[in-house]
Amino acid sequence: MSTAPEPPTERGDRWVPATLTEVAERAGVSRATAARAVGGYGSVSAPARERVLAAAAELKYRPNVIARNTRTGTTTTIGVVVADISNPFFGHCTRGISDAARTGGFDIVVVNTDEELQSERAAVQLLLDQRVAGLVVAPASRTDGRHLVEAQEAGVPVVLLDRRVKGLTADRVFSDNYGGAEEAMRRLVGAGHRRVAYVSSAAGPQGASNDAELDLDDLITSAGDRIRAYLTSLEEVGVRQPREYLRLCPYGEDAAYTATAELLALPVPPSALFASDSVIALGVLRAVHDAGLVVPDQISVVAGDEASWARVTTPALSTVVQPVYELGRQSVRLLLERLAEPAGAPRDLVLPAHFVDRDSTGEAPRT
Amino acid sequence: MSTAPEPPTERGDRWVPATLTEVAERAGVSRATAARAVGGYGSVSAPARERVLAAAAELKYRPNVIARNTRTGTTTTIGVVVADISNPFFGHCTRGISDAARTGGFDIVVVNTDEELQSERAAVQLLLDQRVAGLVVAPASRTDGRHLVEAQEAGVPVVLLDRRVKGLTADRVFSDNYGGAEEAMRRLVGAGHRRVAYVSSAAGPQGASNDAELDLDDLITSAGDRIRAYLTSLEEVGVRQPREYLRLCPYGEDAAYTATAELLALPVPPSALFASDSVIALGVLRAVHDAGLVVPDQISVVAGDEASWARVTTPALSTVVQPVYELGRQSVRLLLERLAEPAGAPRDLVLPAHFVDRDSTGEAPRT
DNA sequence: TTGTATGCGTTATCAT
DNA sequence: ATGATAACGCATACAA
Numbered sequence: 001m002s003t004a005p006e007p008p009t010e011r012g013d014r015w016v017p018a019t020l021t022e023v024a025e026r027a028g029v030s031r032a033t034a035a036r037a038v039g040g041y042g043s044v045s046a047p048a049r050e051r052v053l054a055a056a057a058e059l060k061y062r063p064n065v066i067a068r069n070t071r072t073g074t075t076t077t078i079g080v081v082v083a084d085i086s087n088p089f090f091g092h093c094t095r096g097i098s099d100a101a102r103t104g105g106f107d108i109v110v111v112n113t114d115e116e117l118q119s120e121r122a123a124v125q126l127l128l129d130q131r132v133a134g135l136v137v138a139p140a141s142r143t144d145g146r147h148l149v150e151a152q153e154a155g156v157p158v159v160l161l162d163r164r165v166k167g168l169t170a171d172r173v174f175s176d177n178y179g180g181a182e183e184a185m186r187r188l189v190g191a192g193h194r195r196v197a198y199v200s201s202a203a204g205p206q207g208a209s210n211d212a213e214l215d216l217d218d219l220i221t222s223a224g225d226r227i228r229a230y231l232t233s234l235e236e237v238g239v240r241q242p243r244e245y246l247r248l249c250p251y252g253e254d255a256a257y258t259a260t261a262e263l264l265a266l267p268v269p270p271s272a273l274f275a276s277d278s279v280i281a282l283g284v285l286r287a288v289h290d291a292g293l294v295v296p297d298q299i300s301v302v303a304g305d306e307a308s309w310a311r312v313t314t315p316a317l318s319t320v321v322q323p324v325y326e327l328g329r330q331s332v333r334l335l336l337e338r339l340a341e342p343a344g345a346p347r348d349l350v351l352p353a354h355f356v357d358r359d360s361t362g363e364a365p366r367t
Numbered sequence: 368m369s370t371a372p373e374p375p376t377e378r379g380d381r382w383v384p385a386t387l388t389e390v391a392e393r394a395g396v397s398r399a400t401a402a403r404a405v406g407g408y409g410s411v412s413a414p415a416r417e418r419v420l421a422a423a424a425e426l427k428y429r430p431n432v433i434a435r436n437t438r439t440g441t442t443t444t445i446g447v448v449v450a451d452i453s454n455p456f457f458g459h460c461t462r463g464i465s466d467a468a469r470t471g472g473f474d475i476v477v478v479n480t481d482e483e484l485q486s487e488r489a490a491v492q493l494l495l496d497q498r499v500a501g502l503v504v505a506p507a508s509r510t511d512g513r514h515l516v517e518a519q520e521a522g523v524p525v526v527l528l529d530r531r532v533k534g535l536t537a538d539r540v541f542s543d544n545y546g547g548a549e550e551a552m553r554r555l556v557g558a559g560h561r562r563v564a565y566v567s568s569a570a571g572p573q574g575a576s577n578d579a580e581l582d583l584d585d586l587i588t589s590a591g592d593r594i595r596a597y598l599t600s601l602e603e604v605g606v607r608q609p610r611e612y613l614r615l616c617p618y619g620e621d622a623a624y625t626a627t628a629e630l631l632a633l634p635v636p637p638s639a640l641f642a643s644d645s646v647i648a649l650g651v652l653r654a655v656h657d658a659g660l661v662v663p664d665q666i667s668v669v670a671g672d673e674a675s676w677a678r679v680t681t682p683a684l685s686t687v688v689q690p691v692y693e694l695g696r697q698s699v700r701l702l703l704e705r706l707a708e709p710a711g712a713p714r715d716l717v718l719p720a721h722f723v724d725r726d727s728t729g730e731a732p733r734t
Numbered sequence: 735t736t737g738t739a740t741g742c743g744t745t746a747t748c749a750t
Numbered sequence: 751a752t753g754a755t756a757a758c759g760c761a762t763a764c765a766a
Binding site: 099 | 381382383384430433434437440444451453454455459462465466474475479492493496498517522646649652653675676678679680681
């Protein structure tokens with residue numbers, strides 16, 4: 001029998017990595033010493049450490065993470081709660097989250113809520129059951145954050161991504177949606193537009209009441225910030241009924257199409273269209289096209305969020321650009337810092353957003 | 368003191384849910400009985416069960432998932448390994464995976480590889496360390512799947528998504544990329560195109576050698592299937608050097624732009640462009656636009672995968688459409704079935720893909 | 735039907 | 751510096 005690497009234990013027909021106990025035995029030390037050696041903590045004599053490390057390598061030792069978790073009561077997993085991972089905005093956010101998490105030695109479990117509070121509550125509960133180390137959440141509700149408060153009380157820090165929640169004190173990271181939208185509106189208004197319509201999906205899956213009695217205080221999401229900038233900009237130039245052309249519709253391209261079609265069929269249709277995000281913009285552009293309108297001569301179009309395809313439409317779509325990937329990265333940075341320092345005042349991180357004027361914005365028609 | 372629900376134990380400043388032991392004590396039964404009652408297995412007398420359930424409710428008992436995992440040696444987590452979650456293709460796949468997983472009581476941890484084998488290997492190792500129940504992988508390498516074989520040997524089933532790997536026997540789900548691309552080529556060839564260029568990112572992050580000596584056998588990915596359909600279609604109509612206009616470039620829009628620009632600058636430029644996927648298409652379209660070419664009069668363009676924005680370009684982009692979301696869903700279905708029945712022959716699931724002819728395809732110029 | 739006892743693999747405490 | 755041992759919370763074989 002040679003000293004060739006012994007194969008890790010084989011049990012049943014599965015290949016189970018060697019345990020710390022086996023490493024310790026092979027190295028001729030106790031489990032405690034072996035643990036210290038592989039864990040790199042406490043004090044271990046050089047020769048002992050070497051023997052342990054050698055044994056570990058020979059046995060292809062891999063620490064059993066779930067056993068470790070049992071013992072420590074937590075994991076190195078970050079829960080990510082978003083509306084829809086297939087939405088490019090969240091796709092890029094998540095990529096940022098993932099990259100930052102990995103750098104910090106964490107991995108991520110992703111859950112979609114479809115903007116439904118019920119779904120989000122269940123998701124958060126499941127994640128807490130799994131003992132995630134922390135949560136990055138783009139909450140579905142602006143008014144109900146009890147489940148998130150519970151997470152915090154369970155010692156699981158929460159970082160709010162892109163959105164805010166009433167009555168929840170937590171670290172937050174979002175971009176300057178107000179400023180970005182304001183820039184876009186400035187361009188539109190400067191070009192003479194007064195009848196500017198706004199199509200937004202801010203209202204959740206079921207849509208919101210469309211009447212003018214909409215509670216502005218409820219609009220504390222990023223989409224709400226954009227809407228506020230929109231309304232304020234209009235008011236500043238003396239538009240009497242700024243909400244006249246404001247349309248809130250369910251999430252999705254088709255709903256945006258319908259809303260836009262209705263807008264364009266109005267007796268006095270808008271001369272410019274503001275799509276709250278890139279998915280909405282898809283519906284808006286299709287409706288404009290189907291109405292036979294040419295952009296920007298007959299109607300101007302802008303979007304409140306960048307789209308990968310903004311430069312391949314004809315004309316190229318003017319949009320607000322925000323650092324979406326960075327939004328994700330920073331949210332994890334904040335989370336990890338909070339993990340390291342649970343106390344301390346919560347922080348808001350506001351990333352810049354700017355309007356990029358491409359070719360879909362033109363002068364308002366004289367009519 | 369009333370009989371009001373007792374608050375779960377408070378330790379330190381964290382709110383830790385009650386343990387099974389506490390539930391058992393409160394119900395006046397042993398841990399084993401309590402476990403059977405809350406777990407819904409074994410046999411428990413009705414009154415005992417009721418007392419346990421009541422106690423559990425009062426204490427807001429939540430099973431400690433990680434302790435359970437330690438005991439059972441596995442988790443209810445599925446590892447998802449893709450190149451880039453911010454790529455719409457993987458975004459939609461992942462959404463399908465997530466939905467199907469949740470339905471089956473699993474959650475997902477997502478890892479990006481950026482098409483790098485090293486990264487994928489590390490990811491798989493980490494996931495195995497976490498004791499994921501199974502893996503859904505869109506592998507970066509077509510030739511090296513050792514790490515995936517190791518996963519299988521560890522008893523962790525692997526489902527290959529959208530791509531295949533040499534020497535790996537596993538369940539696979541992909542769409543009929545060959546058929547879809549063939550339909551697209553039929554349209555192009557039928558319209559008289561012979562100088563059809565193909566721009567693909569099949570080659571991984573660093574790009575591949577572009578010379579004609581490209582090993583076709585290595586092209587066993589979905590992108591490879593499309594390329595094969597492309598080459599075959601050209602050969603069938605007597606094109607002598609079908610590879611003349613084939614361009615493999617690194618992943619990304621910019622690389623596609625460059626490749627296309629070069630193609631268009633050729634002494635005898637192509638009359639049609641086949642973009643392997645939607646990200647590539649972005650670069651292709653921009654290059655076409657910058658070259659001042661009008662689609663489809665001067666040049667035709669098709670994409671091998673659907674894009675959300677295909678209908679908002681002018682003209683609307685003709686693409687192959689495949690059920691991407693369903694790809695994800697089915698991969699999990701296969702995985703769960705494999706989990707239930709580890710033995711049994713591996714299965715291939717091929718979903719249909721079809722060419723949707725929109726407005727970017729026209730007759731080949733006479734010249 | 736119920737309870738006792740033990741194991742899972744790790745981390746951590748406390749003597750030695 | 752090291753080893754024996756407890757503890758984490760749950761699952762389960764086996765005895766009662």
